Amino acid sequence: MGTIKRIVLAGGGTGGHIYPALALLDRIKERYPDVEYLYVGTQKGLESQLVPKRGIPFKSVEIQGLKRSLSLENIKAAWLMLSSTQKAKAILREFKPDIVVGTGGYVCAPVLLAASRLGIPTLIHEQNSVAGITNKFLARHVDIIATCFQEVATDFKNNETKIRYTGNPRGQEVILTPKDDLIIQKQFELNPTLPTVLVFGGSRGAPGINQATIQAIDFMKDKPYQLILATGQGHYQTVMDQLKQDLGELPSNCRVVAYIENMPAIFRQIQLVVCRSGATTLTELTALGLPSILIPSPYVTNNHQEHNALALVNHHAAKMIKEDQLDGKNLFNAIDQVLTNPNQLQQMAENAKALGITNSSDLIISAIESIIK
Incomplete structure (x- = not known):
């Protein structure tokens, strides 16, 4: 069993992708008080506000999703994917993490792909019962797929051996909330x-x-x-x-x-x-x-x-x-x-x-x- 010394977390867009990452990091800091950590997100997502407020080092890449129809925006999205993957590689080479964890959102695609290509261990976390397009894309590149609903396993065909049914870190966090009867x-x-x-x-x-x-x-x-x-x-x-x-x-x-x-x-x-x-x-x-x-x-x-x-x-x-x-x-x-x-x-x-x-x-x-x- 390895020791967590340095970790990169990626996830963004909505609170549903960000809060699990923050809850997981809080628990890691309890277990490994000397751990170094870095969060990679986008400047447009909610993470650019929430993460720095927690005093967590934050770096960003630029990324956007694909449109369902043919458009110039898809050409831009493809270019951003290439350029942000290169930027993510530079960030990871500098930080030298033991593990890169993605909790959802478009930003995970370049960051987790960059980690995989650099030989850094990777884990993605799927919160929903239907897998998001980014996690489906990343499934064959990462080492572990952590899930919250057993039903989502059908969305990760040919990658079943990577699946770990873990639930959502937010659950462990919420049960620790003090109870007030009044x-x-x-x-x-x-x-x-x-x-x-x-x-x-x-x-x-x-x-x-x-x-x-x-x-x-x-x-x-x-x-x-x-x-x-x-x-x-x-x-x-x-x-x-x-x-x-x-x-x-x-x-x-x-x-x-x-x-x-x-x-x-x-x-x-x-x-x-x-x-x-x-x-x-x-x-x-x-x-x-x-x-x-x-x-x-x-x-x-x-x-x-x-x-x-x-x-x-x-x-x-x-x-x-x-x-x-x-x-x-x-x-x-x-x-x-x-x-x-x-x-x-x-x-x-x-x-x-x-x-x-x-x-x-x-x-x-x-x-x-x-x-x-």
């Missing part, structure tokens, strides 16, 4: 002893989910449970104006906020979640054993959120409402049916927990140690 009361002035459902549509919110929840709230008066809706910063005032127009006054068992910064801490005191089915969110839900009603985003590549959701639905850990079937009545009925059935709620929680991997970072570290020269 956080619902302190943060939202709600009853900490009542079952609570949390509804949100991602960090930016989702208009469809917000609209259905506005309609559902009208059915929730005098129900023996309570609801919190996080609208997203850009949608908050619109939602509040419509609630005032439609209901006049918000029911005493409902709260509406723009954004929740300490989501993992809130998760620990919630009984049911209504949300999208992005990979990082599902990792958190299964790690904590949280039942959910999933509303997959229809605006993602390869419809991967629906596939993610089905991985939980098929194990009776969640229910799913497709966007085109989402309205206030359907949403209310789904929430009401689960929260007024304690046995079903408990079974869903147990099933969700059974799908969670709570030592994901340690599993990935073990995989890394096994291939370090």
Whole structure:
């Protein structure tokens, strides 16, 4: 087993690719306090903001994805791939890492390809149940493919021997969040002893989910449970104006906020979640054993959120409402049916927990140690 002395992490574009890398790095730093590390991303991606804020050395390459139709942009993308691979080689030669880990996004293509050509051990991490185009491309070049859903193995044909089912490092991170039994009361002035459902549509919110929840709230008066809706910063005032127009006054068992910064801490005191089915969110839900009603985003590549959701639905850990079937009545009925059935709620929680991997970072570290020269 090798020792991790220097590591390069690459991943970008969205938080779903960045947060697992940061969670893994935090665990590596605990295990190897003297480790040196470098993050490679793009200047356009969210990583250019998040990574330097953590005090992590950051370097960038320029890359873009291919268009589905023939265009001059694809010629530019091919040129950027070649030039960024050369730049990545220079970065890696200078830093001399023991391992290069890619957690998704276009930036992984040149960085992991450069590492492979330089003979540096490599690992890619696929968070979704449907593999991204970059990870499919890299599969034959890398040493290990770490996955979060067993279903994704079919996307890596001819590379099955490289697959390690590790889960998502975010899961191991979230279970370490301290529990506060009174956080619902302190943060939202709600009853900490009542079952609570949390509804949100991602960090930016989702208009469809917000609209259905506005309609559902009208059915929730005098129900023996309570609801919190996080609208997203850009949608908050619109939602509040419509609630005032439609209901006049918000029911005493409902709260509406723009954004929740300490989501993992809130998760620990919630009984049911209504949300999208992005990979990082599902990792958190299964790690904590949280039942959910999933509303997959229809605006993602390869419809991967629906596939993610089905991985939980098929194990009776969640229910799913497709966007085109989402309205206030359907949403209310789904929430009401689960929260007024304690046995079903408990079974869903147990099933969700059974799908969670709570030592994901340690599993990935073990995989890394096994291939370090």
